[in-house]
Amino acid sequence: MIDPRVASGLRDLLPAVMxxxxxxxxxxxxxxxxxxxxxxxxxxxxxxxxxxxKGAGSDEVLRQIFEVTNKGGTPGELALRFDLTVPLAxxxxxxxxxxxxxxxxxxIGSVFRGERPAKGRFREFMQCDFDxxxxxxxxxxxxxxxxxxxxxxAADVPAFTITLNxxxxxxxxxxxxxxxxxxxxxxxxxxxLAKIGRDGVAAELQRPADAGGAGLDAGQVERILxxxxxxxxxxxxxxxxxxxxxxxxxxxxGIADLxxxxxxxxxxxxxxxxxxxxxxxxxxxxxxxxxxxxxTVNGWEKFGSIASGGRYDDLASLxxxxxxxxxxxxxxxxxxxxxxxxxxxxxxxxxxxxVLFANFPGTDPAVAxxxxxxxxxxxxxxxxxxxxxxxxxxxxxxxKHGHKLAVIIGPDEVAAEIFNLRYLETRHEDKGLAWSVxxxxxxxxxxILEQGGLQS
Amino acid sequence: MIDPRVASGLRDLLPAVMxxxxxxxxxxxxxxxxxxxxxxxxxxxxxxxxxxxKGAGSDEVLRQIFEVTNKGGTPGELALRFDLTVPLAxxxxxxxxxxxxxxxxxxIGSVFRGERPAKGRFREFMQCDFDxxxxxxxxxxxxxxxxxxxxxxAADVPAFTITLNxxxxxxxxxxxxxxxxxxxxxxxxxxxLAKIGRDGVAAELQRPADAGGAGLDAGQVERILxxxxxxxxxxxxxxxxxxxxxxxxxxxxGIADLxxxxxxxxxxxxxxxxxxxxxxxxxxxxxxxxxxxxxTVNGWEKFGSIASGGRYDDLASLxxxxxxxxxxxxxxxxxxxxxxxxxxxxxxxxxxxxVLFANFPGTDPAVAxxxxxxxxxxxxxxxxxxxxxxxxxxxxxxxKHGHKLAVIIGPDEVAAEIFNLRYLETRHEDKGLAWSVxxxxxxxxxxILEQGGLQS
Numbered sequence: 021m022i023d024p025r026v027a028s029g030l031r032d033l034l035p036a037v038m039x040x041x042x043x044x045x046x047x048x049x050x051x052x053x054x055x056x057x058x059x060x061x062x063x064x065x066x067x068x069x070x071x072x073x074k075g076a077g078s079d080e081v082l083r084q085i086f087e088v089t090n091k092g093g094t095p096g097e098l099a100l101r102f103d104l105t106v107p108l109a110x111x112x113x114x115x116x117x118x119x120x121x122x123x124x125x126x127x128i129g130s131v132f133r134g135e136r137p138a139k140g141r142f143r144e145f146m147q148c149d150f151d152x153x154x155x156x157x158x159x160x161x162x163x164x165x166x167x168x169x170x171x172x173x174a175a176d177v178p179a180f181t182i183t184l185n186x187x188x189x190x191x192x193x194x195x196x197x198x199x200x201x202x203x204x205x206x207x208x209x210x211x212x213l214a215k216i217g218r219d220g221v222a223a224e225l226q227r228p229a230d231a232g233g234a235g236l237d238a239g240q241v242e243r244i245l246x247x248x249x250x251x252x253x254x255x256x257x258x259x260x261x262x263x264x265x266x267x268x269x270x271x272x273x274g275i276a277d278l279x280x281x282x283x284x285x286x287x288x289x290x291x292x293x294x295x296x297x298x299x300x301x302x303x304x305x306x307x308x309x310x311x312x313x314x315x316t317v318n319g320w321e322k323f324g325s326i327a328s329g330g331r332y333d334d335l336a337s338l339x340x341x342x343x344x345x346x347x348x349x350x351x352x353x354x355x356x357x358x359x360x361x362x363x364x365x366x367x368x369x370x371x372x373x374x375v376l377f378a379n380f381p382g383t384d385p386a387v388a389x390x391x392x393x394x395x396x397x398x399x400x401x402x403x404x405x406x407x408x409x410x411x412x413x414x415x416x417x418x419x420k421h422g423h424k425l426a427v428i429i430g431p432d433e434v435a436a437e438i439f440n441l442r443y444l445e446t447r448h449e450d451k452g453l454a455w456s457v458x459x460x461x462x463x464x465x466x467x468i469l470e471q472g473g474l475q476s
Numbered sequence: 477m478i479d480p481r482v483a484s485g486l487r488d489l490l491p492a493v494m495x496x497x498x499x500x501x502x503x504x505x506x507x508x509x510x511x512x513x514x515x516x517x518x519x520x521x522x523x524x525x526x527x528x529x530k531g532a533g534s535d536e537v538l539r540q541i542f543e544v545t546n547k548g549g550t551p552g553e554l555a556l557r558f559d560l561t562v563p564l565a566x567x568x569x570x571x572x573x574x575x576x577x578x579x580x581x582x583x584i585g586s587v588f589r590g591e592r593p594a595k596g597r598f599r600e601f602m603q604c605d606f607d608x609x610x611x612x613x614x615x616x617x618x619x620x621x622x623x624x625x626x627x628x629x630a631a632d633v634p635a636f637t638i639t640l641n642x643x644x645x646x647x648x649x650x651x652x653x654x655x656x657x658x659x660x661x662x663x664x665x666x667x668x669l670a671k672i673g674r675d676g677v678a679a680e681l682q683r684p685a686d687a688g689g690a691g692l693d694a695g696q697v698e699r700i701l702x703x704x705x706x707x708x709x710x711x712x713x714x715x716x717x718x719x720x721x722x723x724x725x726x727x728x729x730g731i732a733d734l735x736x737x738x739x740x741x742x743x744x745x746x747x748x749x750x751x752x753x754x755x756x757x758x759x760x761x762x763x764x765x766x767x768x769x770x771x772t773v774n775g776w777e778k779f780g781s782i783a784s785g786g787r788y789d790d791l792a793s794l795x796x797x798x799x800x801x802x803x804x805x806x807x808x809x810x811x812x813x814x815x816x817x818x819x820x821x822x823x824x825x826x827x828x829x830x831v832l833f834a835n836f837p838g839t840d841p842a843v844a845x846x847x848x849x850x851x852x853x854x855x856x857x858x859x860x861x862x863x864x865x866x867x868x869x870x871x872x873x874x875x876k877h878g879h880k881l882a883v884i885i886g887p888d889e890v891a892a893e894i895f896n897l898r899y900l901e902t903r904h905e906d907k908g909l910a911w912s913v914x915x916x917x918x919x920x921x922x923x924i925l926e927q928g929g930l931q932s
Contacts, residue, residue: 022529024569024795026519027554032567034574035514035581042505042515049498053828054852056859056879058491059498063482063600064520064556064586065542073478086521086546088556090590091539098483100520100544111488113480118490120876122862125491130520134546144519157862159841166845170852287842289849339480372509385615386743389622393745396510396626403512406578406613420576423512 029135029143039369041357045128047174048148048351052126055167057150060125062107064132068099070110073338077102084133086143100132104149104350112153113339121154121344128353140358151348153335158277160347161311161331162284168315168327168349169290177356178365179318180326182294183252185301186278186311187330189261192271193299196264197243205234207302210248214321218245248300254282257297274310281311309333313349323359327351369422373401374466376418376444378428381408387429391439391458398459400466418444424469425462441465485591485599495825497813501584503630504604504807508582511623513606516581518563520588524555526566529794533558540589542599556588560605560806568609569795577610577800584809596814607804609791614733616803617767617787618740624771624783624805625746633812634821635774636782638750639708641757642734642767643786645717648727649755652720653699661690663758666704670777674701704756710738713753730766737767765789769805779815783807825878829857830922832874832900834884837864843885847895847914854915856922874900880925881918897921 026032033041049059065088072082086100101107104127112123119125128148135141150167152160165182172180190210194203209224216224225241227233236244250260258275265271278297285295303312310331317326329349336344360366375395377388385404392402403423405414411428418426426442428449433439441450441461453461482488489497505515521544528538542556557563560583568579575581584604591597606623608616621638628636646666650659665680672680681697683689692700706716714731721727734753741751759768766787773782785805792800816822831851833844841860848858859879861870867884874882882898884905889895897906897917909917 021797022525022794024526024566024792025523026566026570027521027523030519030521032519032571033517034571035516038515038517046502054857056827056829056832056857058826058828059494060491061489061494063486063488065483065486065588065600067481067483069478070480083547086544086554088542088544090542093590110480110482114482115488115490120873122873124859132521134549144521152862155862159835159845159860160862162845163860163862284842284845287845287849289846336480338478341477370514371512372514373512376512379615386740389615389618389740389743390745393743401510401512403580404615404619406608406611406616406619417576417578 027143029137029141031142036368036370037357037361039372040360040366041353044175044353044357045148048128048171048353049126051167051171051174052150054170055124055163057124057126057167060108060111060127061129062101062104062111062127064100064130065098066101066107066110068097070339071099071101071106077106081133084135086132086134102133103131104129104147108149108151108153109336110339112344113336113342116340116342122160123153124151125153126150142354145352145354148351148353149348151335151346153344153346153348156310156331156345157347158280159284161277162281162288164311164329164347164349165281165285165295165313166288166290168313168351169285169294171351172315172327172356175356176365176367177317177326177360178363180294181296181316181318182290182327183296183298183301183314183316184278184281184311185298186274187302187308188270188274188277188310189265189299190274190302192265192268192274193244193247195270196268197240197247199234199236199240199244202229202234202236204306205229206236206244208304209234210244210300210302211304213248213300218249221245250299252296252298254292254295254297255279257299258282261299277310303328303330305330307332307334311347317359317363320359320363323355325352326356326359370420371403371422373403374424375400375402375462376414376421376423376426377402377404378411378414378426379405379408380411380428380430383408383429383431383434387434388427391427391429391455395459395462398463400459400462415442415444425465427458427462443469483599485593485597487598492824492826493813493817495828496816496822497809500631500809500813501604504584504627504809505582507623507627507630508606510626511580511619513580513582513623516564516567516583517585518557518560518567518583520556520586521554522557522563522566524553526795527555527557527562533562537589540591542588542590558589559587560585560603564605564607564609565792566795568800569792569798572796572798578616579609580607581609582606598810601808601810604807604809605804607791607802609800609802609804612766612787612801613803614736615740617733618737618744620767620785620803620805621737621741621751621769622744622746624769624807625741625750627807628771628783628812631812632821632823633773633782633816634819636750637752637772637774638746638783639752639754639757639770639772640734640737640767641754642730643758643764644726644730644733644766645721645755646730646758648721648724648730649700649703651726652724653696653703655690655692655696655700658685658690658692660762661685662692662700664760665690666700666756666758667760669704669756674705677701706755708752708754710748710751710753711735713755714738717755733766759784759786763788763790767803773815773819776815776819779811781808782812782815826876827859827878829859830880831856831858831918832870832877832879832882833858833860834867834870834882835861835864836867836884836886839864839885839887839890843890844883847883847885847911851915851918854919856915856918871898871900881921883914883918899925 312330768786771783
């Protein structure tokens with residue numbers, strides 16, 4: 021016997037998780053499409069060179085890469101993708117003439133990272149990315165946040181906050197405080213504010229450069245931290261930033277851009293309470309150059325961001341000389357699902373069809389097959405129990421799997437052309453309904469259940 | 477610069493293919509769910525031992541396996557899955573107590589085989605599998621064919637034929653002709669009838685066993701070929717088979733089982749003309765023990781089967797001592813798409829949203845953002861051109877991408893609270909419509925286009 025376990029850090033997804041996961045994915049696809057984004061797919065396997073090109077991924081990510089070889093292949097030539105951004109950059113460099121710009125694409129797929137296995141961390145997880153490429157546009161910036169909002173709201177994610185900032189404001193602040201050369205290190209430290217706290221960040225910023233710190237003095241640290249903590253909010257925070265940094269051209273541009281984005285988000289119907297400006301939000305990656313986003317579920321901030329992104333100046337510089345600015349975001353589906361599960365708001369289900377037809381011993385299953393086909397035509401999913409075992413056991417199967425109703429037809433019912441309709445949870449049964457009212461009866465019963473149901 | 481090509485045998489999927497592909501996948505998911513099948517997902521990476529266990533895959537498939545390693549991992553330990561059946565067997569052995577039987581699951585995902593690259597053959601392709609596990613049931617057999625029919629019909633696949641046979645009939649025939657010990661070889665040869673013709677199969681069957689043939693004499697070959705070619709059809713072919721083999725218990729059981737399946741398929745509304753019995757259909761794999769299926773698109777038989785499967789006695793014997801019979805099928809999505817593309821029946825599209833809002837120079841895009849949000853609420857997808865470039869160029873973008881309508885609002889229209897509605901294909905434009913009739917106008921125009929449209 022071979023042990024049927026999965027490899028370390030990987031996992032099977034069972035129906036109770038997969039059913040809501042598929043539902044959420046479908047709302048994401050529909051939301052992306054409703055904004056005119058088009059799907060693309062790239063292979064799970066990329067050439068190693070594409071993945072490890074300078075700057076394609078952080079050193080940490082590159083250490084976690086899975087190499088792929090087949091018989092007769094050259095070792096070290098192929099690997100599994102670790103995100104959907106590098107493949108997008110390669111894709112656009114290769115297919116630019118076919119797809120043209122502006123190019124609005126979405127991509128949903130598994131990515132692989134050989135991280136040390138830990139609770140809630142998996143070596144394969146799903147990303148849902150969307151980007152608008154080839155334009156430097158505030159409308160596209162705003163639309164990115166609008167889509168995060170639309171997708172999460174459609175997926176019934178509870179109260180969440182999309183936090184915005186603009187790297188131009190941060191760059192202006194660093195310029196104003198005389199810290200221009202050290203921006204990468206400072207921004208990376210600032211990102212840890214929520215995680216390691218004010219004192220932790222202050223210590224990191226003061227640590228000498230040769231010890232991996234930013235080497236700031238106490239005054240500089242105080243100024244940058246005080247600025248980063250201007251407060252979360254929307255318009256008022258920008259007014260405050262303008263007071264402090266308005267004289268700096270970069271910061272002024274960043275502030276104006278965020279005001280335009282807030283104006284467009286209001287027009288797009290994104291409620292104010294879902295938005296926050298956080299002047300300390302940096303999104304460490306060096307390649308962001310304009311707006312940046314993070315999204316947290318209120319009260320579940322410890323899960324980190326479930327939808328993040330930002331604007332970049334040059335997506336595909338490793339693969340083409342053409343400069344391609346863009347803006348986009350990635351929704352971490354598996355992290356979101358883990359959060360919803362822990363928060364108890366995941367509408368779990370183990371059945372995809374609301375109606376179970378009994379397979380009554382001694383009756384021709386063709387009767388059930390014919391009736392089920394009629395209901396499916398009317399858009400009502402139906403399962404027929406596959407074997408004519410004891411009907412009580414079949415009802416137990418339906419109850420366990422979350423079917424709502426059972427249709428039961430024994431030999432007497434066949435002779436009289438009637439059926440019994442059983443509410444599986446309460447065990448209430450409507451007996452002797454005519455075959456001719458099947459669709460109406462089932463639809464009516466499902467509506468009753470939908471509206472809070474029958475008491476047992 | 478790094479060359480942005482994909483590795484040999486792999487490919488990118490562009491929007492023109494991905495849009496219909498996503499649409500077809502969604503109809504498959506809905507069809508599976510409407511029969512009560514539930515989704516599961518297993519990792520792309522499995523332990524090598526699971527994939528290469530005796531009988532898990534054919535020697536050919538095992539030679540094509542992609543090995544996976546990460547830094548610190550043991551070489552030879554992990555590999556990419558080459559189908560969804562082996563992972564299903566492992567899954568059910570591992571999670572049997574949680575999911576219980578009968579277990580009706582579907583799984584959709586990429587599989588990987590290091591085949592020699594050739595036109596239309598890819599090293600990564602998508603399979604759509606569904607199986608009913610844990611029961612030996614004619615209803616489940618029939619349902620498998622009913623779902624193939626339902627899924628392909630819902631995906632607008634042109635006239636296709638689901639060919640059925642039952643291994644018990646073939647086993648009975650071999651028994652009757654005194655060829656029991658040589659069934660594997662004979663069945664594998666019979667499968668090639670369509671490909672290499674009668675003479676080719678006859679030669680193979682007569683070739684001595686030590687030269688890889690079945691070692692039959694001319695009389696045996698004639699009898700088996702004549703039987704395999706009894707003719708394609710439905711009930712009549714079974715009557716003929718009964719005349720010849722009725723005395724054999726196995727064959728009689730297989731014939732009775734197929735008759736039950738045909739009876740249930742009729743009840744399920746599967747039209748006769750989509751079904752055929754072919755007594756020569758074997759589906760080489762040793763593990764099939766009952767009904768077998770293949771599906772071809774009429775006139776495009778050279779593409780091979782696009783949906784195949786059958787009944788097996790024991791799914792997971794490598795991983796558990798529990799005997800798990802089942803029946804299932806796999807739809808080869810990528811082969812189907814290649815066929816539809818070549819047949820010219822693939823409804824290609826490069827846009828997911830029917831309406832394009834112009835981004836008129838000198839007007840606040842918030843107007844378009846607000847209107848687009850209203851239309852999306854009403855279920856009408858809308859894209860707003862991201863930059864205020866020359867409107868003619870924006871219309872060119874819409875025409876190229878297959879948007880149907882454009883909404884154009886310049887400064888004069890903003891002042892008067894009106895808009896112009898342009899039919900992108902014919903360039904007809906309805907001018908001066910009031911903002912209050914936006915939804916009705918757009919819906920009306922889309923209906924006009926749906927019904928054959930406006931003449932240019």
